[in-house]
Amino acid sequence: MSDSAAAGLAVHATVTVRGCDLHLEVAPGRTLAIIGPNGAGKSTLVGLVSGELRPDSGHVHGAGRPFADASTFLPVHRRRVGYLAQRPLLLPHLDVLDNVAFGPRARGAGRREARDRAREELREVGLADLARRRPIELSGGQAQRVALARALATDPDIVLLDEPMAALDVAAAASMRTLLARRVSGRTTLLVTHDALDLWTLADDVAVVEQGRVVASGPRDEVLAAPPTGFAADLAGVNRLLGVAGATGVVSAGGVEVIGIDDPDLPPRPGQPALALFEPAGVSLHLTAPSGSPRNVWPARVSGFQPHGPLIRVRVRLLDGQQVAADVTPRAMAEMHLGEGDELLAVVKAAQVRVVAAPAPGPPGSG
Amino acid sequence: MSLAPDTAVPRWLLVPASAALALVAVPLIGLMVRVPWAQIPRLLATPAAQDALWLSLRTCAASTVLSLTLGLPLAVVLSRLTGHWAVMVRTISVLPMVLPPVVAGLVLLITLGRRGVLGQYLSVWGVDIGFTTAAVVIAQTFVSMPYLVITVEGALRSTDRALEVVAATLGARPTTVLRRVTLPLVGPAILGGTTVAFARALGEFGATLTFAGSLQGTTRTLPLQIYLQRETDTNQALALSVVLIALASVLMVAPTLVTRRSR
Amino acid sequence: MPAPPVHPIRRPPSVQRLLGLLATLALTAPVALTGCSSQRSSATLVVFAAASLTQAFPRIAQGFEKDHPGVTVKFSFDGSSSLVDQLAGGADADVFASADQVTMHRAVDQKLVASAPRVFATNVLVLITPPDNPGHITGLNTSLAGKRLVVCAPQVPCGDATLKLARLDGVTLKPVSQTTNVTDVVGAVTTGEADAGIVYTTDATAAGSQVRTIAIPHSDQVVNRYPIATVAGSSHAAEAQSFVAYVTSASGRAVLSSYGFGIP
Numbered sequence: 020m021s022d023s024a025a026a027g028l029a030v031h032a033t034v035t036v037r038g039c040d041l042h043l044e045v046a047p048g049r050t051l052a053i054i055g056p057n058g059a060g061k062s063t064l065v066g067l068v069s070g071e072l073r074p075d076s077g078h079v080h081g082a083g084r085p086f087a088d089a090s091t092f093l094p095v096h097r098r099r100v101g102y103l104a105q106r107p108l109l110l111p112h113l114d115v116l117d118n119v120a121f122g123p124r125a126r127g128a129g130r131r132e133a134r135d136r137a138r139e140e141l142r143e144v145g146l147a148d149l150a151r152r153r154p155i156e157l158s159g160g161q162a163q164r165v166a167l168a169r170a171l172a173t174d175p176d177i178v179l180l181d182e183p184m185a186a187l188d189v190a191a192a193a194s195m196r197t198l199l200a201r202r203v204s205g206r207t208t209l210l211v212t213h214d215a216l217d218l219w220t221l222a223d224d225v226a227v228v229e230q231g232r233v234v235a236s237g238p239r240d241e242v243l244a245a246p247p248t249g250f251a252a253d254l255a256g257v258n259r260l261l262g263v264a265g266a267t268g269v270v271s272a273g274g275v276e277v278i279g280i281d282d283p284d285l286p287p288r289p290g291q292p293a294l295a296l297f298e299p300a301g302v303s304l305h306l307t308a309p310s311g312s313p314r315n316v317w318p319a320r321v322s323g324f325q326p327h328g329p330l331i332r333v334r335v336r337l338l339d340g341q342q343v344a345a346d347v348t349p350r351a352m353a354e355m356h357l358g359e360g361d362e363l364l365a366v367v368k369a370a371q372v373r374v375v376a377a378p379a380p381g382p383p384g385s386g
Numbered sequence: 387m388s389l390a391p392d393t394a395v396p397r398w399l400l401v402p403a404s405a406a407l408a409l410v411a412v413p414l415i416g417l418m419v420r421v422p423w424a425q426i427p428r429l430l431a432t433p434a435a436q437d438a439l440w441l442s443l444r445t446c447a448a449s450t451v452l453s454l455t456l457g458l459p460l461a462v463v464l465s466r467l468t469g470h471w472a473v474m475v476r477t478i479s480v481l482p483m484v485l486p487p488v489v490a491g492l493v494l495l496i497t498l499g500r501r502g503v504l505g506q507y508l509s510v511w512g513v514d515i516g517f518t519t520a521a522v523v524i525a526q527t528f529v530s531m532p533y534l535v536i537t538v539e540g541a542l543r544s545t546d547r548a549l550e551v552v553a554a555t556l557g558a559r560p561t562t563v564l565r566r567v568t569l570p571l572v573g574p575a576i577l578g579g580t581t582v583a584f585a586r587a588l589g590e591f592g593a594t595l596t597f598a599g600s601l602q603g604t605t606r607t608l609p610l611q612i613y614l615q616r617e618t619d620t621n622q623a624l625a626l627s628v629v630l631i632a633l634a635s636v637l638m639v640a641p642t643l644v645t646r647r648s649r
Numbered sequence: 650m651p652a653p654p655v656h657p658i659r660r661p662p663s664v665q666r667l668l669g670l671l672a673t674l675a676l677t678a679p680v681a682l683t684g685c686s687s688q689r690s691s692a693t694l695v696v697f698a699a700a701s702l703t704q705a706f707p708r709i710a711q712g713f714e715k716d717h718p719g720v721t722v723k724f725s726f727d728g729s730s731s732l733v734d735q736l737a738g739g740a741d742a743d744v745f746a747s748a749d750q751v752t753m754h755r756a757v758d759q760k761l762v763a764s765a766p767r768v769f770a771t772n773v774l775v776l777i778t779p780p781d782n783p784g785h786i787t788g789l790n791t792s793l794a795g796k797r798l799v800v801c802a803p804q805v806p807c808g809d810a811t812l813k814l815a816r817l818d819g820v821t822l823k824p825v826s827q828t829t830n831v832t833d834v835v836g837a838v839t840t841g842e843a844d845a846g847i848v849y850t851t852d853a854t855a856a857g858s859q860v861r862t863i864a865i866p867h868s869d870q871v872v873n874r875y876p877i878a879t880v881a882g883s884s885h886a887a888e889a890q891s892f893v894a895y896v897t898s899a900s901g902r903a904v905l906s907s908y909g910f911g912i913p
Contacts, residue, residue: 095555100555101555104548104552110553169556173557499841501840517842598826599799604825610829613829615804
């Protein structure tokens with residue numbers, strides 16, 4: 020692989036019918052996680068890279084080769100993109116070994132050579148002893164590991180992971196995640212995920228897509244430090260209120276003044292967009308104004324619940340519609356008789372609110 | 387034979403079900419009762435019967451190969467078509483299934499016959515299809531290929547296209563995908579469709595009679611021989627019928643046995 | 650045969666009844682269809698006639714019905730052989746007209762007919778070609794060599810006659826197709842698939858201008874004779890007798906000869 024930036028993956032392409040205009044780059048050897056809500060353009064991106072979709076304009080380059088531009092369109096089988104989807108998609112008529120040997124065979128290797136390579140890849144994923152099984156005889160986790168072995172047996176230039184853990188149970192997902200971390204590190208990888216854990220364990224960089232655009236991208240820690248969208252904040256596990264910076268530590272957001280502490284690394288500038296960030300665990304819910312002097316007390320309305328470990332994550336909507344999540348104990352919730360639509364007060368200590376400059380909107384591809 | 391214990395069938399269903407079975411089985415039993423079993427070896431030993439049997443096997447083998455080589459590609463293409471074109475092409479492809487055999491024969495005759503739409507040009511080049519064994523094969527293919535096409539196309543439509551995409555990402559060219567993924571996935575349907583097509587070709591009568599004529603050893607297949615034999619020797623006709631039914635039954639059962647074994 | 654798939658479950662008696670009914674229906678259906686004539690207020694005569702009489706016989710029946718008010722004639726046309734099979738199977742008919750004597754003898758042998766058969770019409774073979782005669786056929790001779798000739802199969806009466814006639818004329822026929830019925834021979838010639846065919850005069854007459862007819866030497870020595878007889882057990886024996894008489898009368902003969910039949 021060449022050391023130029025072009026040796027990674029670059030997508031600058033539009034797909035009109037899907038309303039997508041996507042710009043992003045993956046540096047060689049790095050893993051870029053794509054996050055965004057359903058319909059944001061993630062599968063369009065996957066299609067553009069795999070070769071299932073032809074861009075209407077723009078170009079896609081991978082490993083220094085044009086995948087698609089105004090004059091070329093490289094079909095799927097010539098892209099050298101290792102693809103791992105939610106489902107293992109093992110060929111049911113072949114055994115495990117021949118599934119993994121399929122790629123090398125298709126690329127011209129002899130049967131023996133392909134099978135040797137397949138055995139090697141199966142050893143890497145710890146399934147050498149299942150070589151002669153039929154796909155139907157494997158557990159979901161085993162099948163997905165075979166699929167990974169199969170994708171990597173072709174020495175792909177680009178690895179495309181399309182929510183590879185989404186269909187697995189927690190235990191299988193965990194071991195798959197560990198395996199992926201080991202096997203894809205150092206390869207140019209595009210990872211589509213819905214799972215915060217994937218971000219922290221697999222991603223070097225993160226790109227956030229929303230409504231067919233890449234709204235932010237960069238090193239993982241930087242992007243998640245100031246989540247550009249509510250979705251990204253959700254994945255990062257923080258509450259995010261967008262407003263306008265006022266005096267030091269103050270953001271007008273949610274129809275109220277949010278009092279917090281300015282982040283010295285990303286200091287907000289007065290009059291400019293700013294984000295107030297705080298953990299759901301730091302939010303408490305009250306039916307009446309609490310005693311003492313918490314700095315932030317916001318009227319809100321309950322919009323939904325979901326289990327969150329031993330706690331319950333309660334989503335409330337502020338006056339301007341921005342959402343805040345609060346983690347409360349089931350007992351506290353029962354005592355308050357909370358139901359959807361109930362009015363209450365969300366309370367956060369100022370010390371727990373971090374105020375940062377909002378990332379600039381627009382395509383960040385240039386850096 | 388028994389009903390699976392976990393399938394609850396309303397009891398009244400057994401009445402029409404038995405009637406349906408009886409409708410098909412009673413005539414077969416009638417045949418079995420009426421067939422002069424002791425004379426069968428002698429009846430089948432006549433040159434006319436042997437010629438008919440041998441001709442039937444040869445032409446059916448040829449038409450089945452033709453159905454496979456032409457019908458499989460058609461099924462694959464059909465399964466990828468969408469919209470109005472798909473409806474139109476599919477309707478045309480399976481039309482011979484619903485044509486009365488004699489109509490099928492007439493259609494072939496006015497197309498490929500000596501004065502037919504295409505046949506008149508073939509005739510100029512010295513190619514006369516009518517009254518030849520080739521005409522039998524064409525007639526059989528015409529009526530039997532749709533069974534293969536519709537069976538395989540249905541199976542292709544219900545296969546997981548994502549498997550083909552994943553094979554392509556592994557570097558498989560479209561031809562490799564077709565050969566190593568698409569067709570193996572519908573293997574049982576190909577086997578089933580092929581045997582049904584063969585069986586249908588074996589039973590083909592009307593189109594052959596109309597288009598190919600009837601000459602011992604050249605165009606007089608088993609069904610035509612049965613039809614002719616009925617005029618003079620009902621016993622021989624029955625004996626040949628038994629052979630035809632036995633062949634067809636073996637063909638219908640074979641794929642199930644093969645697929646069961648491979649599981 | 651395997652048992653029906655109802656084995657482990659007690660079969661309700663209604664199933665057996667239904668099966669019985671079904672079997673009865675299957676066995677009696679052919680009789681029931683032709684046998685509706687057995688309940689008649691005025692007489693309805695059922696005539697089983699060879700397929701080649703399809704056009705001539707209804708015309709004869711018109712005259713017969715005019716002469717015999719109250720009597721209606723219904724026909725069942727089929728190959729003579731099939732008709733005998735149906736009679737043997739118990740089909741309800743009053744008159745049987747066969748296209749050949751061999752088949753009539755089968756009926757006589759099985760005691761299916763009541764009266765002695767009488768020959769009422771004859772038919773001879775002719776050679777037909779498409780109107781433009783593309784094979785340049787001149788007759789039953791060497792002009793047929795290498796040409797597409799279609800004839801009846803020797804197993805059926807017209808084919809048997811064809812074989813005999815060819816022998817009389819010292820010609821060996823090399824047909825490209827030997828059909829089970831004469832209609833297929835006519836069809837092959839009218840569509841131009843065949844260069845020539847050997848059929849009965851009546852078929853050539855029916856085909857009209859679609860074919861050119863060439864007489865065959867010695868055809869008068871291989872005459873196909875149509876016998877007619879009343880059917881045994883007919884419940885209208887008298888009417889059946891008078892129908893046979895009418896067919897063989899001058900009026901019947903006139904109609905028959907207009908369709909190309911010869912008169913004995």
